Amino acid sequence: MKQIDPHIQDIINWRESFATLPDAHFFELIRMYLGEVHTPYNKPKLIEELGAFLRKEEHRKTLVSLLSESDVQLICAVHFIQNATQEKVAAFFAGEYSFAAVYERLLNLEERLILYRHGDVQSRKTIISLNPMLDDVLAPFLREAVLLSEPVTMELNQTVASALSPELLAAFI
Numbered sequence: 001m002k003q004i005d006p007h008i009q010d011i012i013n014w015r016e017s018f019a020t021l022p023d024a025h026f027f028e029l030i031r032m033y034l035g036e037v038h039t040p041y042n043k044p045k046l047i048e049e050l051g052a053f054l055r056k057e058e059h060r061k062t063l064v065s066l067l068s069e070s071d072v073q074l075i076c077a078v079h080f081i082q083n084a085t086q087e088k089v090a091a092f093f094a095g096e097y098s099f100a101a102v103y104e105r106l107l108n109l110e111e112r113l114i115l116y117r118h119g120d121v122q123s124r125k126t127i128i129s130l131n132p133m134l135d136d137v138l139a140p141f142l143r144e145a146v147l148l149s150e151p152v153t154m155e156l157n158q159t160v161a162s163a164l165s166p167e168l169l170a171a172f173i
Helices: 006-019 023-034 043-055 057-065 069-080 086-092 099-111 132-141 166-172
Strands: 115-119 126-130
Touching (some): 006 023, 006 043, 006 115, 043 132, 057 132, 069 099, 069 132, 086 126
């Protein structure tokens, strides 16, 4: 049996997850990016048109240019956390963002087609992944340094006198 390229498989997974969205959400996203949907419609054809939309260089650049610092942090977290779920991402940012803020940002990134959700057969959880159609334009942002805080160097304060003075040592002895 012929092995499918992992990137191609990711794109197939993205298309399948998009096709399984509830109709209201599916058509809302399609209208947002492609305009009004005329009947009769064909979901696979609409998904193909959306894929063509995402392959256009000007649209890709626009999607990336609108990323905020917090967007990039969430994208990196989704990329680096294995089988990222909403709960794992929220736990990662627990001290920085509230669960509601993480949920809102993840949903916003999904609506902007940067992230997508799909079911994991083994764990039976909803996994969040990067849109494989945007792998190449998101790659420059995917650095571990984005998630790690800058190291802070401390200066030794030389002005404070040492607590161990010769008089203190003599008194102790």
